[in-house]
Every structure is written in structure tokens, then in C-alpha cells.
Amino acid sequence: xxxxxxxxxxxxxxxxxxxxxxxxxxxxxxxxxxxxxxxxxxxxxxxxxxxxxxxxxxxxxxxxxxxxxxxxxxxxxxxxxxxxxxxxxxxxxxxxxxxxxxxxxxxxxxxx
Amino acid sequence: xxxxxxxxxxxxxxxxxxxxxxxxxxxxxxxxxxxxxxxxxxxxxxxxxxxxxxxxxxxxxxxxxxxxxxxxxxxxxxxxxxxxxxxxxxxxxxxxxxxxxxxxxxxxxxxxxxxx
Numbered sequence: 001x002x003x004x005x006x007x008x009x010x011x012x013x014x015x016x017x018x019x020x021x022x023x024x025x026x027x028x029x030x031x032x033x034x035x036x037x038x039x040x041x042x043x044x045x046x047x048x049x050x051x052x053x054x055x056x057x058x059x060x061x062x063x064x065x066x067x068x069x070x071x072x073x074x075x076x077x078x079x080x081x082x083x084x085x086x087x088x089x090x091x092x093x094x095x096x097x098x099x100x101x102x103x104x105x106x107x108x109x110x111x112x
Numbered sequence: 113x114x115x116x117x118x119x120x121x122x123x124x125x126x127x128x129x130x131x132x133x134x135x136x137x138x139x140x141x142x143x144x145x146x147x148x149x150x151x152x153x154x155x156x157x158x159x160x161x162x163x164x165x166x167x168x169x170x171x172x173x174x175x176x177x178x179x180x181x182x183x184x185x186x187x188x189x190x191x192x193x194x195x196x197x198x199x200x201x202x203x204x205x206x207x208x209x210x211x212x213x214x215x216x217x218x219x220x221x222x223x224x225x226x227x228x
Binding site: 031032034036041042043044045046049051052089091093095098099100101102103104105 | 160218222
């Protein structure tokens with residue numbers, strides 16, 4: 001059974017810092033991995049989708065990497081801003097399944 | 113601007129009442145998911161459909177929950193009778209999945225259900 005873990009559960013950093021959020025999964029056989037952000041009381045917003053054949057994806061100040069062999073993905077946020085404060089979730093799609101398996105998320109706070 | 117639309121946004125109901133939540137997936141997406149989110153459990157998959165056919169509803173309490181897709185533009189999740197432990201935010205999401213390839217999954221804004 002695929003399990004997804006995100007550590008730490010919460011992270012607080014000063015504005016302007018570069019930071020890395022971590023996601024690990026127990027079964028390296030995945031179709032793809034997707035990163036989301038969730039603002040309080042809101043739905044999930046898709047940030048990046050990495051296919052299993054890809055090593056990384058970039059969107060603006062965000063860069064997500066994928067290392068299937070070690071069962072890890074990282075989300076790098078450059079020059080963090082208070083508007084980046086949210087909960088960040090990663091989810092993997094196991095092979096042969098249409099569903100997404102989610103981690104518990106990392107609650108990020110960027111302090112002005 | 114394509115988006116997943118859920119109604120209602122908020123629902124407060126008394127224990128024992130029927131609750132129906134609706135979802136309009138993004139046009140062209142062939143897979144629809146229902147998730148439930150609570151502080152304790154995080155995001156739990158309740159059920160999902162591909163091309164309107166239910167593929168997996170093992171995450172749902174079968175005695176009180178039911179999920180359907182009457183047509184490609186509407187998915188419904190019903191709880192009857194509702195119980196206080198059903199209080200949570202219910203999310204619908206959709207994606208286009210073809211074999212091992214899929215688009216990003218997009219989520220609706222959720223229905224916040226409170227059962228008193």
C-alpha cells in the first residue's frame with residue numbers, strides 16, 4: 001500500500017528565504033506526482049505535475065524535483081513571500097490506479 | 113477559465129437528515145474524485161468515477177453514503193442519514209486520465225458540512 005509522508009508538518013521562515021519542502025513515498029512505482037497548495041478554508045490549487053519520466057518541473061519561483069528510486073520529491077520555493085503562506089500537499093498516482101494518494105501536508109508560514 | 117464547481121459551499125444540517133452535494137467537473141475530464149478532509153484524517157478518498165462508471169468506492173461507508181454520475185457534467189454525493197461524525201469538508205476533483213498519462217487533477221472549493 002502506497003503511503004506518502006511530508007515532513008515537517010509545519011515550517012516558519014522569514015520572508016526572502018529560499019526553502020525546501022519534502023515529500024516521500026513508500027512505493028517507487030508511481031505514474032506521477034503532483035504538488036498542491038491549500039489556503040485556509042479553500043480548495044486545493046495545483047502547482048506542478050511531474051510525470052514519472054521527468055526529473056523536475058518549474059513554474060515561476062517554484063521548482064519540484066522527483067527521485068523515484070529513493071521515493072522522494074522536493075518543492076523548492078525561491079525568495080519566499082508572505083503570500084506563499086499556505087499548506088502544501090503532495091500526492092502520487094500509483095500505477096494501475098486513477099486515484100491520488102496524499103500526504104498530510106506541510107503548513108508553511110512566511111513571516112514579513 | 114475551466115474550474116470544478118461544487119454546491120453548496122456550506123451546509124448545516126441536523127443529524128438524520130439527507131445531504132446532497134453536487135459537483136460539475138471540468139469539461140473533457142473523464143475522471144471524477146470525491147475526497148473528504150478533516151483535521152484528524154487529512155484527505156481521504158471516498159470514491160471515484162471514470163467515464164461516469166464507479167471504479168472504487170471502498171472509502172465510503174456503504175450504509176449511508178452513495179455517489180453517482182447521472183451525466184458527464186454532474187457528480188453527486190449523498191449522505192442518508194447524516195451523523196455528526198460526517199462533519200468535514202468534501203472536495204470534488206477531476207482530471208483527464210488515459211492509461212498511465214493524466215492531466216493535473218483540479219479541485220473544487222469544497223462543501224463544508226456541519227451535522228449537529
